[in-house]
Amino acid sequence: MKPLTLSLSFLLLLELLHNPNLTLCLSPDGLSLLSLKSAIDDHPSSDGYSAFSDWNENDPTPCHWTGISCMNVTEFPDPRVVAIAISGKNLRGYIPSELGSLVYLRRLNLHNNNLYGSIPTQLFKATSLHSIFLNGNNLSGSLPPSICTLPRLQNLDLSKNSLSGSLFTGLNKCTQLQRLNLANNEISGEIPTGIWPELDNLMQLDLSSNKFNGPIPNDIGELKSLSGTLNLSYNHFSGSIPKSLGNLPVTVSFDLRNNNLSGEIPQTGSFVNQGPTAFLNNPLLCGFPLQRSCKNSAHNPPASQNSTPESDNNRNPGKGLSSGWIILISAADAAGVAVVGLIIVYIYWRKNDSGSCSCTGKGKLGGGGDGKRRLCSICYCCGCNVDVQRNEESEMEDREKGKGEGELVTMDKGFTFEIDELLKASAYVLGKSGLGIVYKVVLGNGVPVAVRRLGEGGQQRYKEFAAEVQAIARVKHPNIVKLRAYYWAPDEKLLISDFISNGNLTHAFRGRSGQPSTSLSWSTRLKIAKGVAQGLAYLHECSPRKFVHGEIKPSNILLDNQFQSYISDFGLTRLISITGNNPSTSGGFMGGALPYSKSIQTERTNNYQSPEARVPGNLPTQKWDVYSFGVVLLELLTGKSPELSPTTSTSVEIPDIVRWVRKGFEEENPLSDMVDPTLLQEVHAKKEVLAVFHVALACTEVDPEIRPRMKTVSENLERIGK
Structure with missing residues (x-):
């Protein structure tokens, strides 16, 4: 890159000699920006637009050029360049080192172009830089260690490039860093320890789709400011998952898919909130929320070669039974069930024959008109009190609804699906808050929906919940998210609404x-x-x-x-209060949800x-x-x-x-x-x-x-x- 830099400087010098008016008109910042124009093969886009069409060297200042922002500085009479934002313009070329002379440059945004070559180390002489967005290009080479000489660097996004090499240990000097995204590159090697405890302000970390190997560092669990998703997926990480990751804030989601991780998934702290999607395609992982028990896993540490069949039976007694014992136990179980059945039939016959039972309330066992008689007969002869005391009939219905298998209710006749289709579909976490966790789920017909999990509880207030949801569903307006369905079960409350494609x-x-x-x-x-x-x-x-x-x-x-x-999200606070529970319990839909507590609310x-x-x-x-x-x-x-x-x-x-x-x-x-x-x-x-x-x-x-x-x-x- 040095020959290119020297030749570019020589060309600029010739330009100044041939056009003396240029030195009198354009500010020093403008001259530095012209190096970017010279480094780019500026071909007009399909709509005939050129990114540099108004970059005129005869202007006194570049502050009106497309993509350039300026600010007045006290010690200078002319405004200085503070931002370059030219993204998605199909620019093909390289990043010139002359941009490092823009000492007041705060934001460099050249993402989604076709820039190639390495990132020049001279760029980091622009010590006011706090945001660098070069993602979506074809940059190569390694991540320059001198990038951490920028004292104010907060946002660094170099994703979707062709960067290689390893992650340098000096990254811990980027103490002001808030967002680091290196996804979709070719960076390899082990992640060094000792980096992460120093990054007190780091809120986003995405190292996915690279070639990292070795263990996940324990000290990543010390990123106390982390939020959103810790994304380490699609790498070659091996070994067990550090328990220290459970110390991360409860708002953090994990994405550890497609690695070579092994052992049991820890069940402490933030791990309780993770769904199975976070751990997929790690064949040697076991434990909740995966449907792979560590006890039955073939990936447990192998037994000693000196062990005998007898010792194996002692460690696992259930596997050493002979076929004769199995037949005998099965016969005894069948006889026991038959005896219990005969007793129930006898009780029913005796009480039915006496006709002296008096019960109040409605029995639901067995259904039909004689359900009351069945309930009464069994309870009478067992000596229990069958006087069912209720203030209202609806209270019984609400309670039984809470104990049922669950019910999916659609509020749009043209919008139908089965609950199994919903629960078995792959899900993507859209966000977490005190009002639950939201997933994007693609149904079998290809239609995406947003599913909000409200948690457990509220078994006694089904009718109140249903009435509130129906009221929300009746709100139909082009600028309000439409609620399509809800699912009610003792251990699950879900709201299914339209998925809006472009975020918030x-x-x-x-x-x-x-x-x-x-x-x-x-x-x-x-x-x-x-x-x-x-x-x-x-x-x-x-x-x-x-x-x-x-x-x-x-x-x-x-x-x-x-x-x-x-x-979106209107009426949710009322629904949460009806369920009487926080959307925070583990298990359930997609393996868990966000703990909801006063401490979390007051933090944000x-x-x-x-x-x-x-x-x-x-x-x-x-x-x-x-x-x-x-x-x-x-x-x-x-x-x-x-x-x-x-x-x-x-x-x-x-x-x-x-x-x-x-x-x-x-x-x-x-x-x-x-x-x-x-x-x-x-x-x-x-x-x-x-x-x-x-x-x-x-x-x-x-x-x-x-x-x-x-x-x-x-x-x-x-x-x-x-």
């Missing part, structure tokens, strides 16, 4: 791996906001019960491939809640939803997360984003200081952006009485852009 609004903002999104144009954001407003207005004004959602936030706003928005504060919603004991109102929607609007406008201030002078907590925007309008700051920088190029949308800001500020008034109704909010948004 949180993913749209920051990607599933935390990477920024360039696809949310202003028109898309306005479309999302209008859809959510229409759905909420319907819930408040037109639904059968005038629902209050109570948890409006980006993770509960789902998107399809056309960025149509869908509100809902920063979209209204001030009055944070006061214990207050009942939810529709104005809670109005406020939460206003915070979502502000996030759509500014691109900032609504984090809470660490210290507040009052008992009422208000998200920083609300304070910041209100202060900006009070001080009459330029709109460009508050709006998401990626929207600044859409100059035509300035009036629309300003109008939505005013709607958001009205929604986030501290006094709930001043906030508008969602119907009014929806109508105001509909006028924008028309």
Whole structure:
């Protein structure tokens, strides 16, 4: 790569000599960016668009070029480049080392192109870099150890490339790292120990689909900030699964599929929450939640070669019985069953003949009109009290429903399937929360559905649960996720709804791996906001019960491939309270669910809640939803997360984003200081952006009485852009 770098610098020098005006016009940052343009074979895409069509060397600053974001810096008169975002443009070329001279560059996003060659070590001279997204290219070579010289590095996504070599031990110096994704490469060797305890801030780790071998390091269990999925699948890891992984937060899902792991799966801590999918295609693994008992497993340590058949029988007495003993035991069992049957027949005949039984209540044993007589006869002669005391007949029905085999109820006549089809289908964990675990399940007809597991409990309140689910199912609106069916059993409560294909609004903002999104144009954001407003207005004004959602936030706003928005998860808190149990028990659907406790809830504060919603004991109102929607609007406008201030002078907590925007309008700051920088190029949308800001500020008034109704909010948004 050095010859290429020298020749490129020489070409730039010639360009400056032949065009002296260039030195007078373009800023130093612009000159460094021209090296990227020169390193790329810029062929127009199928729509005739060139990624560098407006990169003009005669401009005084590159800040208006496509994919470039700038920021004013106090010690410099000209704005400096802080972000490069050119993704999915089919760029073919290499990454020039000159980008390392962009000392204020914070974000480099060149994912999903056709870049080749190695990652230049000179790039890491741009010491302000905190996010590098080079995934989906054809980069080769090893991961440069000097990458950890970046003091602010938080996000590193190099997945879907051709990187090789091993994982260097100096990775523990990336102490600020939050997301590390090296999936789908050719990195090999053992993962060194001593790395992970130093990475206190690491929230995502994906090393899947590489060539790692050897044991899984014990100290991975010390990643206390980890969330989402620990993905080590499709490698060559061997040995037993470290018990220390059970020390990871309960919100972490494991994906250890397709390795050479062996031994019994530990049953402590976070392991209790994992389904069988996490351990598939490890032939030597055994134990729960796999249907492979370690006692009967052929993969247990072999017996000593000196052992005799007699000693084997002593270790496992059940296997040493002769055929004569087996026949004798079977005959005795059959005789015992016959005697018990004769006694029951005799009791029934005697009591039936006397006709003196008096029972109250309805017996369900045996069904039919004489079920009452059968129940009475058996209980009378056994000396028990058959006076069934009930306040209401429905209480008996609810109890027996809770003891039954389970019932699948579909609420859409055109949507039918069998429960076995659901339970046996492969599942993919979409997310976990205090309201249960959600899976994507593909039915036999190829239709994907979302399945939420609510846990166990609530056997006595079946009718109440069914009535609540039916009320939710009657809510039908284009911007609300449709509930299709539910399953009720003593040890399982499932809700089956439509699967929305494009994730949620949180993913749209920051990607599933935390990477920024360039696809949310202003028109898309306005479309999302209008859809959510229409759905909420319907819930408040037109639904059968005038629902209050109570948890409006980006993770509960789902998107399809056309960025149509869908509100999800309304009514779940009520259903959880009816079941009377936390969705946290092990076993059951897909092998377990997320423990739900007050400690988990308090760790993840809902920063979209209204001030009055944070006061214990207050009942939810529709104005809670109005406020939460206003915070979502502000996030759509500014691109900032609504984090809470660490210290507040009052008992009422208000998200920083609300304070910041209100202060900006009070001080009459330029709109460009508050709006998401990626929207600044859409100059035509300035009036629309300003109008939505005013709607958001009205929604986030501290006094709930001043906030508008969602119907009014929806109508105001509909006028924008028309």
